[in-house]
Amino acid sequence: MATIKDIARVVGVSATTVSNVIRGNPGRVSPEMIVRINQTIEDMHYVPNLSARTLVSNASHIIGVINHLVPPEVGGFFQDPFHGALLAGIETTLRERGYYMMVRTIDTEPELLSLLSNWNLDGLIVTGIFPSDFYSRLKAQSVPFILIDSYVDSENELQVRLADKLGGYLATQHLLENGHRRILFCGPPIQAQGVLRERFDGYCQALAEYGLPVQDADIYGLEIGLEQSTALGLELARRQDFTAIFATADILAAGLISGLNEAGRSVPEEISIVGFDDLNIARLTSPKLTTIHQNVVQRGSVAADMLLSVLEKDSGAPRNIVMPISLVQRNSVRKLP
Amino acid sequence: MATIKDIARVVGVSATTVSNVIRGNPGRVSPEMIVRINQTIEDMHYVPNLSARTLVSNASHIIGVINHLVPPEVGGFFQDPFHGALLAGIETTLRERGYYMMVRTIDTEPELLSLLSNWNLDGLIVTGIFPSDFYSRLKAQSVPFILIDSYVDSENELQVRLADKLGGYLATQHLLENGHRRILFCGPPIQAQGVLRERFDGYCQALAEYGLPVQDADIYGLEIGLEQSTALGLELARRQDFTAIFATADILAAGLISGLNEAGRSVPEEISIVGFDDLNIARLTSPKLTTIHQNVVQRGSVAADMLLSVLEKDSGAPRNIVMPISLVQRNSVRKLP
């Protein structure tokens, strides 16, 4: 494969000059030379070697996308449709802006360190929910990163958040408006801060407005995954003291419906359900899922855009975006008389 | 960040010696020195810089995973649950064996070339269906690659195939056994060779055994995606001259069910459907999908394993595996009287 020196030799200039042309360096090269060099590059099918570039310039044009390891039994990262949509948005934007993407699930801290120093990653997109001390570990590395999912209470940190509290509120309120008074909350375990905390806060607020208590027995924690939620659905089918469920992810809602159905309880006739995310599967379940809509693909793409803008020193770029949500009514909620 | 020279200076040896220890080079270093160097590496949190390593040794430890660009409107690559499962298997294996994964959708040939020479990829996992001339283009590059989906008629090429023809046969035969006589075939356009060709051949064979003709009007080509298949479901609802559908992917079957239902035709009472893949969504649809099972996650992981074995010169490694399939009966097929 041709190197920059080959080009230089053929054209009869120094490697630096070729390098300047490649990187579009300002004004150092005459217009006709630019044309000749570009022509030769094309003729010889020259493509710069980014490993070499990375080595000297310390910028790799690789963005790492990491997620906390989700054991395959629990569904796995790539198999989760939410993350699939996120990745789709991220990849499209990175491609368009000339960056490469290295996806990796991270289990232990050394793995993160290896990833970073192995490849001089330019930046990191952090998806999924990491243990709470992870954020400070990450800050200790001097790599720009943007958080999706694992919120942090700081205006300065790069984040693409969602109006999660509002989402939790709207979902719950919708059920209350339809006459439901005992509403279960099902989602991954609630941490001190982050997505789930906020959705839970919204749930509590809605209940409070109707003067209803939040009851421990109504809060269920489970891993994201169809198996887990189907199992929970089977379990819940035995309880007779509630009429509705707010599930913090569509995939959970889908599993719940499936489990409830299997146990002979019908949705929405006996039990109403509201989901969260509005993924494709929300239209696949039967009944179709009433859920909180967010544009996940766009969220990934906004995250990538924000990160790259910061990397490219665009100081006017936003650091903290909150994306909108809305309630989408389909058929999984029944109005009680 | 510490470099190999820092380690060398601290220990008081040359960089080469450290390098030899890191790479486990045979016998050139005394046991006690090995211990001291390893200790220092750990103390200083040294991690080798793979860009530098790649540059000189011409092996990057990066495996590219490519897919032909699927426009987002058509579903996108990452959002397709089949590819999600595949990626899950691939990533797990690559991680375990110490490789990195660079995922990229490829639109034009220059993009492929850039990807390859930018990063000195060690190998390529090719998923999805590429245009037919792509295979020869790929061969022209001297990068080892393994095909999943885009079959090629050559025993020598690395491939992880599936008993696709048998799958198509079993699916169709199951419908025939249940009394169906007019069975539509729905899937992405059939090419000269590859997955779809084989599934179609199986379909034809089963029909032939029952003395039934293959009719052009019964073959539908559509892009993989929920939108497309839902639309097709709506369209098919108007036809009254068939009782069953064989869909070559679960995601298509799911959309078909949804479209048919929407148009007021019920599955399986009026129309029976058999899918292919047995993805998670097969248990989400209502009715649950009767489908051809394959272990997609494992398929990804087998592909990665085979490729790495070849890279690591394990000449005994298999080059061409055919993974098994089986029919899973759920509730989307009705026995006709």
Place this chain on the structure above:
DNA sequence: CTTCTAAGGTTTATCGTTCAACTTGCTGTT
């Protein structure tokens, strides 16, 4: 007529590793 400046380059060092070719000191053999 000298000096300055800008355009259009070139030279050389460097990034962090690896690899091939040396060196050095010791042991054992004949």
Place this chain on the structure above:
DNA sequence: AACAGCAAGTTGAACGATAAACCTTAGAAG
């Protein structure tokens, strides 16, 4: 005593690019 052979290193040149500092020439300015 001479020397082969080996263990345990070292040295210096790559790999392909970039960055900083330097050079050369023509014309403008004084």
